[in-house]
Amino acid sequence: MKIKKFIIKGKDIIMQSAREQFFQYLARKKLRFTSQRAIIFDVFWSVDGHVSPEELYRMTKEKDRSIGQATVYRTLKLLSDAGIAREVDFSDGVTRYEPYYGQKHHDHLICQECGQSVEVVDPRIEKLQEELAWQHGFTLSGHSMYLYGYCSQCSGKQA
Amino acid sequence: MKIKKFIIKGKDIIMQSAREQFFQYLARKKLRFTSQRAIIFDVFWSVDGHVSPEELYRMTKEKDRSIGQATVYRTLKLLSDAGIAREVDFSDGVTRYEPYYGQKHHDHLICQECGQSVEVVDPRIEKLQEELAWQHGFTLSGHSMYLYGYCSQCSGKQA
DNA sequence: TTACTGTTGATTCTCAGTATCAAATTCATT
DNA sequence: AATGAATTTGATACTGAGAATCAACAGTAA
Ligand SMILES: [Mn+2]
Ligand SMILES: [Mn+2]
Ligand SMILES: [Zn+2]
Ligand SMILES: [Zn+2]
Numbered sequence: 001m002k003i004k005k006f007i008i009k010g011k012d013i014i015m016q017s018a019r020e021q022f023f024q025y026l027a028r029k030k031l032r033f034t035s036q037r038a039i040i041f042d043v044f045w046s047v048d049g050h051v052s053p054e055e056l057y058r059m060t061k062e063k064d065r066s067i068g069q070a071t072v073y074r075t076l077k078l079l080s081d082a083g084i085a086r087e088v089d090f091s092d093g094v095t096r097y098e099p100y101y102g103q104k105h106h107d108h109l110i111c112q113e114c115g116q117s118v119e120v121v122d123p124r125i126e127k128l129q130e131e132l133a134w135q136h137g138f139t140l141s142g143h144s145m146y147l148y149g150y151c152s153q154c155s156g157k158q159a
Numbered sequence: 160m161k162i163k164k165f166i167i168k169g170k171d172i173i174m175q176s177a178r179e180q181f182f183q184y185l186a187r188k189k190l191r192f193t194s195q196r197a198i199i200f201d202v203f204w205s206v207d208g209h210v211s212p213e214e215l216y217r218m219t220k221e222k223d224r225s226i227g228q229a230t231v232y233r234t235l236k237l238l239s240d241a242g243i244a245r246e247v248d249f250s251d252g253v254t255r256y257e258p259y260y261g262q263k264h265h266d267h268l269i270c271q272e273c274g275q276s277v278e279v280v281d282p283r284i285e286k287l288q289e290e291l292a293w294q295h296g297f298t299l300s301g302h303s304m305y306l307y308g309y310c311s312q313c314s315g316k317q318a
Numbered sequence: 319t320t321a322c323t324g325t326t327g328a329t330t331c332t333c334a335g336t337a338t339c340a341a342a343t344t345c346a347t348t
Numbered sequence: 349a350a351t352g353a354a355t356t357t358g359a360t361a362c363t364g365a366g367a368a369t370c371a372a373c374a375g376t377a378a
């Protein structure tokens with residue numbers, strides 16, 4: 001109970017910080033923190049998962065009928081640039097976004113049967129990636145890594 | 160000279176084997192090794208790089224004016240299924256294909272400035288990926304890993 | 319107020335990739 | 349060779365994600 005409350009409070013604080021960072025980013029770029037952007041941010045943050053622009057569009061519409069789809073796309077791009085959202089691509093044709101503020105970097109392990117995804121990270125891999133790039137004279141600025149397979153439930157059903 | 164000749168000969172042998180594997184695959188699936196498929200295969204193989212369907216379409220047209228774009232798309236898909244081509248996605252909006260027969264698995268290191276890509280592989284990373292999936296109860300069937308950064312030429316020009 | 323800059327939603331557009339389909343080709347049997 | 353079934357083809361229409369356009373709108377500062 002206490003722990004859960006603590007966690008929720010923690011998440012809430014993070015949310016406020018992220019909101020603040022978004023605000024700061026906009027200010028720095030002389031852009032405005034409009035009501036639409038606020039709504040989109042809030043819904044996006046409350047989902048806290050891997051959400052496509054179209055999904056988010058549907059959800060924001062429930063809060064505000066008048067919000068346009070283009071604005072959702074635009075805002076997600078802004079959130080990316082501000083460093084509080086990240087694009088993820090599970091190779092199923094839709095680009096998704098996930099909250100990224102204060103979150104450690106992670107990669108994804110995806111079940112090809114049921115679609116569930118697990119967030120994973122291995123510091124040793126991260127280190128080796130850096131080395132690998134270095135060996136080829138590259139300055140590494142980022143990477144994307146997706147591990148595809150079958151989860152414990154689904155690998156039983158496999159042929 | 161001799162070495163180059165040997166390499167070319169080697170490549171040629173591989174090409175023949177890949178062609179043979181394509182043929183076998185088609186036979187197994189009761190599909191036909193048509194002239195169009197042969198042409199597309201040959202051009203694809205001669206390019207030996209990361210080529211988009213549209214690029215390949217343009218190139219095959221130079222060999223045979225009458226080949227349709229749909230056939231190129233279809234054939235690339237067949238080559239994928241046959242295990243002699245692989246889709247690659249450098250996150251620039253186009254899916255590319257690369258020959259994959261007899262080639263060791265590799266990942267890609269991409270320069271975000273000039274677009275050049277380097278094929279890389281680190282057995283230690285591959286191993287750790289396997290372990291990582293295992294730890295989460297997953298059976299790993301594949302992965303995609305792209306390292307983004309700036310090559311030695313381009314990192315000089317960086318701001 | 320005015321002038322200016324950024325924002326919005328609707329709409330149109332683009333572009334990769336797919337679905338459709340009638341005509342053509344190839345294969346299997348007779 | 350003739351028949352008929354199965355596969356393949358290229359043209360064309362279509363789809364769906366995302367971007368571009370644009371006129372109306374909303375803050376901002378003088
Ligand atoms: Mn994630
Ligand atoms: Mn490659
Ligand atoms: Zn599963
Ligand atoms: Zn470069």
